[in-house]
Amino acid sequence: MPRTLSGSKRNAAHLVSGLALTLSVFSPAASWAADPPVSTQWGVVSEPAAPANICATLSATLQSTNGSLDAVDADGKAPHPDQDRLQAAINACTSGAVKLVVGDGAKDAFLSGPLTLKSDVTLWIDKGVTLFASRDPKDYDTGEDDCGTANDSSKKTCKPLIEAKDTKNAGIVGEGRIDGRGGSLLLSGDNAGKRSWWDVAWQSKQGLKQHAFRLLQINGGQDFTLHDITLMNSPNFHVASDGLDGLLAWGIKILTPSAVYTKPGYACPEGTTPDKLTPATCFTPDTVKNTDGFDPGQSSRVLLAYSYISTGDDHVAIKAGGKKPSTQMTFAHNHFYYGHGLSIGSETNSGVEDISVYDLVMDGFDSPNGNGLRIKSDPSRGGKVTNVIYGDVCMRNTRYPMVFDTHYSDKAGNLLPDFSGITVRNFKYMGSKADGGGYLVFRGLQQDGQYLPLGLTLDTVQFEGKQPAILGSPQIAANEKPSYAHITLGPGPVSFADALKPDVAARFKVTNLMDGMPADEMDCSAAFVPFSSVVEGAPI
Template sequence: MIKRIRICQSVVVSLSGIILLFATSAQASGDRRVVRPPQLSQPVCTTLSPEAHQSSTSVQHRLQQALNQCPAGQAVRLTSGPQGNTFKSGPLQIPSGVFLRLDAGSVLLADNDPRRYDTGQGHCGTIDQKGGGCRAFISMVNSVGGGIEGEGTIDGQGGERIVGQNETWWEMARRAQSVTGGRQNAPRLIQIDDAHDIVIYGVRLRHAPNFHIVLNHVQGATLWGVIIDTPATARNTDGIDPGASQDVTITHSFIRTGDDNIAIKAGSGPSRHLSITNNHFYSGHGMSIGSEVNAGVSDVLVRNLTLDGTTSGLRIKSDASRGGLVSDILYSHICMRNTRWPVSFDTHYSPTASGTSLPEYRNIILRDVNASGDRPATVILRGYDASHPLMVRMDGVTFSPGTQWVTEFARLTSGANGIQPSPPATINPVAAHYSPIDCSEQWVPFPA
């Protein structure tokens, strides 16, 4: 099902780095599929419980053999047993069409020996200038159907000491910041490449050494009821990163992490038709697009999102080294509190970046957004130049009193319900009948 919004009108005034308009041409649509709640209805091909005195290598072999022998459309089920609830394993690959199901209480624990994940160059667990030296803990490649489901937990052990070293995966990531051009080689938790019709449903993911879920060239994915739980201090631990993907829905999920809660990317192909709905974010860097948008991002719907204490709220970030067109983005019914940058649309993400891949953001709509809180807040609206301005419309958008504005090459549209308090230049006061959306019931604790 496609939902579209169209608005067309004209320029009114230019002042203080902002061009204010009554409206601008825009449309936005999300996932084109009809998405329904997933069900644990697949037949179970094998049920496994932990066995005594098994090494992680033996567990890996046992789990991988079960996955390889499971027919498409069926599930390998992990459950607790007399020997406990934990399966400590090396990396696993889920075959096409197969589901990995984790019962409530079961834990799939990633081995923290970098040699298990190395791609052949001996770089996993080190800092170099390239990165990418580790395979993911769980991978799916060229899959049609299948996924991960259940109420169990997948734990990446990012805060545990790396075997053979005196630091954790997260400490290595932090140390890489002090190395010129340094890139850490750490395994992602879940990596899905070149796949169709994938489901991730109900599982709890925690403590990834690097990103939690990466979708790369995926056509059709449903992520429903996922819980991601990693400390705010854990660097480069993005929650969910759809890249070069289309028709993706992420919904009814709870995410707190040390980097982007969700980041839509388009470095190796366009990302289009994504729906991000009914989610709660806690610590993290917010709802992001970028920074790689070379191939373009469009037709994104973000609706009913609560951001409680993220550093950034709604964020589009890129620069001249990896920019492209970001267009037709709709943010609707958004609640934020204590967010330092409630809106940050910036085409100069890296101030030292150079190149010819210029970022351009247009047809961006914010409707019914309430950003409250006691901490100082700043709104950033920075287009690239006069030929590549930022074009954004705000309608019924409320920021906390004293919010600062940083603007450059920005064309801001004020809708009928206005912007409150007014930006540096305004032509459209808040409508008399308008009051901010009620967020009081959105502030819920993170799931235990």
């Protein structure tokens, strides 16, 4: 069942970042057919094909129970029984795929510690198979004996579960799952039997630094592919890249926490979550800290398409805190649920440009921490963010539908954030049961007499029912006015235009280019898809 968005007639053939749009998100029931190609800044990209060459086929020898493997390794004697044979098969493969399949007696699970991928090799996790992560912190520790704890050190002391370093043409594919087991109790160290990875992460609310592993880290290299795979329950970020040229993520699903660690609808009983109990017995997206979904940093030619993300932090966080800019990224035909937004930042000091987002559906489930479209930074890590275009967006139940904020924190410095050339076009907000029209934050920079105004165009932006409150800070209680911004309206209508008042003192400028023509209503009626129809056993 296709979803067709219908923007205003004046924009029916509009271009996003110079690219003609093909708007067609297909429901899971139609997933048997290949998804249509996606237009990007670097050309038309098609859905990846399955690897043609199989180097090795490995059969599962472990059996999960209701999506959990905790009964298998409870004694701590064999925390990663499959690690050696998996790594050996990857090392022996020169070009092709290492395929993990269901074993005799419907055995469906592999259990491993850290794995390293190599060039021209793909890890293929077949349908019905789950690669579970070891819950022994010693398996990930880099030698500091800090992994699995929280303390005052900012040093990264945990290896990722899967790492690709300076690879070419590597990837992870298949309809199976990778499960980081973030809510399972640790097996060694100071927190053995006392805390899970997510309990450790919650200690960051007490001012400590958590030491937990990422599910997938890609450092450098070219042309990494993720296709159809489900990533879930990571202790920390799910997918992160640094300095990568070419990242294709097509049809992936990111879900944290899964049904194994929660209740249907995330209706955890009172007193069971990490803010109330240690170790917690139930988790929600709002209590699994720093579990970003998809974080491309200092990377280029990045495409996330036809994917589904629900997690406890940013759905996407485009970072640029290194020596290279983040550029040429497309996010097309995606569905986002719980999370802190399709974000740029907070590190933007090496620059972010040429970002295209289109055909996006977001349902925030009225989380108090929910964000939609967000660009965030501060003077300690800011830089130039420009040529960012969001088009054809359906959104509901998201407390902050738009946040463009140069003061994400109070940290001081001389790396000044400068956001300009930002466009939101064909955007429809369906309202929130908890927050009505929600809150919009527009705040450019003023520091020591230097002004770097937010440059934002709003074109055909419609909020149903109650209109949003326009703020200058995400701190609602402060009720700050928007400031240091140049907002252009039109040519399509903006439903809350009357609330955008120029303010000379705050250097808040509004240019009205709306032509008075009525907009054809965007049809979001079939846009919202339950996550449980995409991933079996999802709690929403």
